[in-house]
Amino acid sequence: MKNYLYMLALALPAEIMADWEVNMPRGVTPTSEIAYDIHMLMFWITVVIGILVFGVMIYSIIYHRKSVGHQPAKFHESTKVEIIWTVIPFLILVVCAVPATKALIMMEDTSDAGITLKVTGYQWMWEYEYLEDGVNFFSKIDNESNRARRLNSGQNVNNVDNYLRNVDNVVVLPTDTKVRVLLTASDVIHAWWVPELGGKKDAIPGYVNELWINIKKPGVYRGACAELCGKDHGFMPIVVRAVPKMEYEKWVTLQKDNRVAETKGN
Numbered sequence: 001m002k003n004y005l006y007m008l009a010l011a012l013p014a015e016i017m018a019d020w021e022v023n024m025p026r027g028v029t030p031t032s033e034i035a036y037d038i039h040m041l042m043f044w045i046t047v048v049i050g051i052l053v054f055g056v057m058i059y060s061i062i063y064h065r066k067s068v069g070h071q072p073a074k075f076h077e078s079t080k081v082e083i084i085w086t087v088i089p090f091l092i093l094v095v096c097a098v099p100a101t102k103a104l105i106m107m108e109d110t111s112d113a114g115i116t117l118k119v120t121g122y123q124w125m126w127e128y129e130y131l132e133d134g135v136n137f138f139s140k141i142d143n144e145s146n147r148a149r150r151l152n153s154g155q156n157v158n159n160v161d162n163y164l165r166n167v168d169n170v171v172v173l174p175t176d177t178k179v180r181v182l183l184t185a186s187d188v189i190h191a192w193w194v195p196e197l198g199g200k201k202d203a204i205p206g207y208v209n210e211l212w213i214n215i216k217k218p219g220v221y222r223g224a225c226a227e228l229c230g231k232d233h234g235f236m237p238i239v240v241r242a243v244p245k246m247e248y249e250k251w252v253t254l255q256k257d258n259r260v261a262e263t264k265g266n
């Protein structure tokens with residue numbers, strides 16, 4: 001198996017192997033990190049259980065087979081065995097539930113947020129409102145992707161940068177700041193999901209869902225609508241640019257200046 005993977009790796013261009021990820025990203029927020037860590041903990045618990053159970057099974061199949069003279073055991077309704085195979089899984093589930101519950105409580109705690117970002121889903125774009133800073137705008141798929149995606153566009157989508165993963169107006173957020181994200185929609189159910197920022201949540205008309213993010217590393221993080229919302233569901237990407245606080249403040253001022261200029265008709 002290892003040899004096979006190695007040969008496969010050699011056969012593929014290096015850049016494909018670099019992108020070849022089979023796991024979820026660890027992400028750059030406390031919520032994404034805790035989700036990743038619990039995911040890995042559960043994964044290794046499963047691996048250990050898998051090895052033990054299949055080990056015993058395979059051992060029994062090989063060394064206790066009928067053809068070497070073994071006879072099946074004849075016990076029925078052994079209370080002792082039944083108690084053991086009930087108590088052990090129960091304990092394993094309790095062990096799993098403790099960190100999972102802690103994580104869920106932590107993820108739901110949106111108190112003491114530095115800024116609030118209200119996100120509204122539309123067919124097929126997002127609206128962002130920075131409630132404290134008074135900035136708001138719509139964000140939809142960038143023109144280049146949008147043109148290239150049309151049937152017979154004549155454009156090779158492989159030549160489009162971040163094809164279907166780019167937007168016209170990027171969400172700018174400060175790093176090291178707790179951001180409370182309020183999610184709603186104005187037509188059908190959408191879901192706002194940026195994998196590296198942690199959990200996804202539905203944006204439902206008439207409801208306000210909330211989540212929080214605290215981005216630890218400046219960078220550009222891409223996501224998409226994650227709830228089938230109509231024919232252009234696959235064409236409403238999300239781009240978040242995380243910048244240091246100072247830069248964020250500058251960006252907010254710039255947005256406000258631009259708006260003043262617009263309303264004056266300049």
Ligand SMILES: [Cu+2]
Nearest residue numbers: 190225229233
């Ligand atoms: Cu959508």
